[in-house]
Amino acid sequence: MLKLVIPATLLMAALFLISCTGTQPTQPAPTPPPIPVPTPTPAAIDAAKLxxxxxxxxxxxxxxxxxxxxxxxxxxxxxxxxxxxxRSTILKGRTNTAMAGFEGRLSAEEIDALIQLIKRTSP
Ligand code: HEC
Incomplete structure (x- = not known):
């Protein structure tokens, strides 16, 4: 009798484990959120013009x-x-010189574009 009980117990245990892990129905992947429609970007900044x-x-x-x-x-x-x-020179200017700050007059993007122009491109 005992000979049968042990394999039966093992089988039950195995079935229990499988039911806990392998046979669980997998959740369907959540639907990704809708891709936001990009808001139209303003025309590219023309640093040379600035x-x-x-x-x-x-x-x-x-x-x-x-x-x-x-x-x-x-x-x-x-x-x-x-x-x-x-950037801080352009934003704040230089005290006691003619170099005035452009904070509030130029946007952060415009200042970025000017930095690229003057630091990275030869005139
Ligand atoms: C009214 C004249 C004037 C205008 C307009 C002006 N600057 Fe200046 N700028 C100066 C002077 C003068 C200095 C030197 C300040 C000093 O002696 O530290 C200077 C210095 C600078 C420096 C530092 C250069 C260095 O070698 O230390 C940068 C960068 C700069 N200006 C960028 C700009 C940008 C970008 C603009 C336009 C958005 C601009 N400036 C507009 C007069 C001007």
């Missing part, structure tokens, strides 16, 4: 600088300044 409008007077047509008004703004002239330093 520079021509806001900076050219003091920094020169070709960013070469204007004697007595402003220094050159080129990747070479700006090697010593980090992007963050250039």
């Amino acid at each position: 520079f021509a409008t806001n900076c050219v007077v003091c920094h020169g047509e070709k960013r070469q600088g204007v004697s007595g008004l402003g220094p050159a703004l080129t990747p070479t002239s700006l090697t010593k300044l980090s992007d963050a330093e250039v």
Whole structure:
């Protein structure tokens, strides 16, 4: 009798384990949320145009600088300044110089575009 009980117990245990794990119906994958429709982005920022409008007077047509008004703004002239330093110069300006801050006049994206222009592209 005992000979039968042990395998039967094992079988029950095995069935129990299977019912707990393997045979569980898998939940259907949740449906992904709808892909948001991108809001139309404003026209790409034209950094050269921004520079021509806001900076050219003091920094020169070709960013070469204007004697007595402003220094050159080129990747070479700006090697010593980090992007963050250039950004804060544009945002806050430089105290006691003609370099005024553009905070509130230029958006963060416009300032980013200007940083790319003056730090990464040769005039
Ligand atoms: C009214 C003149 C004037 C205008 C307009 C002007 N700047 Fe300046 N800018 C200066 C002067 C002067 C300095 C030098 C300040 C100093 O001596 O630290 C300067 C310095 C800078 C520097 C630091 C350069 C360095 O080598 O330390 C950056 C960057 C800069 N300007 C960016 C801009 C940008 C970008 C614009 C346009 C959005 C702009 N400036 C508009 C006068 C001007």
